[in-house]
Amino acid sequence: DAMVIQNPRYQVTQFGKPVTLSCSQTLNHNVMYWYQQKSSQAPKLLFHYYDKDFNNEADTPDNFQSRRPNTSFCFLDIRSPGLGDAAMYLCATSRDRGQWDEQYFGPGTRLTVT
């Protein structure tokens, strides 16, 4: 089945130690999104890619970066994780822009910062 895959499902990192979360998709969608979801809060968009075009949200900290080496893969890099970065990170895709399509979500990676 076509899907959005996130690895790992659970990630523990130390305060200040860089960490990378990965997302892959078999849907061949042009748009990929990264959301941060803290406990009991709404998912919050960090940034998205339309193809190779990177779009950062204005309030996304500089500590968060992303790479999309090809259509299928997208990575979330946290350069120096702080305790406040502990959250569920959701990857999502949509077919194309201008289509008002639903977004397809992965199962998320739960990040713990010790």
Added chain:
Amino acid sequence: AQTVTQSQPEMSVQEAETVTLSCTYDTSENNYYLFWYKQPPSRQMILVIRQEAYKQQNATENRFSVNFQKAAKSFSLKISDSQLGDTAMYFCAFMTPQGGSEKLVFGKGTKLTVNP
């Protein structure tokens, strides 16, 4: 800025009964879409139902239906004949164009428990 408010952090319902989840939103846009997403425990978020703002007719998907009141900026979800598998977090979301792509703004969610 667009905001989405879900005023019910938690709700419960008996199996086979009907439950309504509330959602209000704030926007100055005239063209937008509204969504309800379901996030079961430890599983990915999936789309339940969507509504185009320009359509007056309320969307329906099997046991799920919405009551869309554009003037009141209200978008509630009704689940009929509730099933145990409906237990999940439900997120109301508003979609608006931004930077050439569409951006989803979520509410904080309502945790629904269906009791046997």
